[in-house]
Amino acid sequence: MTVLAKVRSWLDERLEWDELIAPLRKKTVPLHRLSYWYFLGGITLFLFIIQVLTGILLLLYYRPGANQAFESVQYIMTQVQFGWLIRSIHSWSANLMIFTAFAHMFSVLFLKAYRKPRELTWVTGVVLLVLVMGFGFSGYLLPWNTLAFFATKVGTDIAGQVPVIGHPIMVFLRGGEEVTGATLTRFFGFHVAVLPGLVTVLIAFHLLFVQRQGMSVPPKVEKEWSADPEARRELRFFPNFMLRELIAWYTGLGVLGALAALFPWNLGVKADLFASAPAGIKPEWYFLFMFQTLKLIPSKIWFMDGEVLGIMAFGLIGLLWLLLPFFENDRVARSKQWITGLSVFALAYVIAMSVYGYLAK
Template structure:
């Protein structure tokens, strides 16, 4: 593809050479931890897949309490390739959350959040929160028994927050209980509100990464290291990794299509062994540790407050870790990171196996 006249036409109007120079100037450090750099790109790729498959599914999904469940069954059974795109959307969301967590803990343990990249961490962390909300809201759209119970517990849990709990709960549910209003509201979140916010934040996150350049782990900062150009070296590597991820995704989607449960019935009890999505299991296990009441106080409220405190601390780590922001080694925060990681992994495993 070589269109000299088109090139000239554009060159006369825009500074193409300048853009080229800028792209050529982007360098990526090469060292033994540089595989962490790919986790962000993979997440971006999975987000793109989610956007595309989501747009396709939105053409056929009916967000109404009476038709939602049936419309998904029709997408899967009657539409050409419907099963494939629903399956891709499901597995894409699972992998996206997996890679978000990998990316998060990689950033945490290599201390890539340290000055001057605090805002990269902040935008990334908010994106993780949005993605989990994406997962929860998307899951309710199935309107099956499990989704119904999960959303009741999740929104009810938000209601245990002191003072503002009822406010959050009513806002999320759009009603006193989980009803057709909640379904519509979650649909609006899932297809309109969250995608727009996510798009903006992803853009900001990427711009900030370009502004700061790639972070190098503290221990390697002093060493002499090679830098390789992003175009084409790292770009091709990125594409190669994305291709592998796409392969894994398509394989999972084809061989393990997600199930859909029995249509939700507000009068029926949830099925035995009802479990939320795996990324909520660590929360659920934590809640189970607390008795119903602690010294006359509501145990649920205390649990929710402690969990929120833990998450808030995690979110603010770049601002607490003064040592690494001065460029010194900061083993305390390495340990805190390891403890968070181990807690997350064990609680998820316990929740999964119990």
């Protein structure tokens, strides 16, 4: 008996291990020409795990506080053994995770994987995307550099524009009327305690739903398979799909390492609370489409403030987006086309506005 077999037997005696992993052995993944889109969720999960691990390592040296944060990140980048690598991977991985989360969402939309009975998977996924963007927003401030400081100022200013609840939200986020060291401490708390807790719980539910319901098969493929049952092909989840997923994760690791070594994440200049904002201040790329839209809206629309109207519109769109699966009725073919059309428009809009926002002065 090998050592591995002995360990397995020991676990099986105590935890009924074989019974525990039996569903995984039985579980299959549909195999078709669009199967590679299934990897996006797994890659996002991998990047989240990287975030947790590198985040814990950064916590060993990072010190929140207006007088220490920048210096501690500088120390990590220059003095701590492989500190530069950990911090660069953390920053790159954060951006890639948001990118893959967006890509995963649109792939789910186009493959129509959000349909009944997977509405709750979609809802948890959209909430996860919002929380991941919250991770990005809160983490961006932590090095306490000039760009982050003013981006946070602008971002929280926008939140403050929301009628009635905007100002209290802004004060809550900032820990006062202005962005100060109190904001940094608060964002640190959100970033390392509140958001990880929420995201972990939601990921657990998201994965549970995926495991319970299995992978969705796109309607077109389903139709082809119904017409020709011989064409239906499946892949065992364990180990076949898992090994392929592992290839994707390893590739992701290689990409992360290359990005961190070739393009280490810049630290910038320490934030100066009394300095004027640098020209052309912009948020991180994943907020650009919303930022640029708000910039383009006229200052006054009818009797309402244009920016307030824009923020409220984004809020409403977000809510409708969250509830999108509930608008698709199995009996009405038109609604399916309508949602696909809307998805194409949304993707085109996000890309176009992000590029426009990036190029705009």
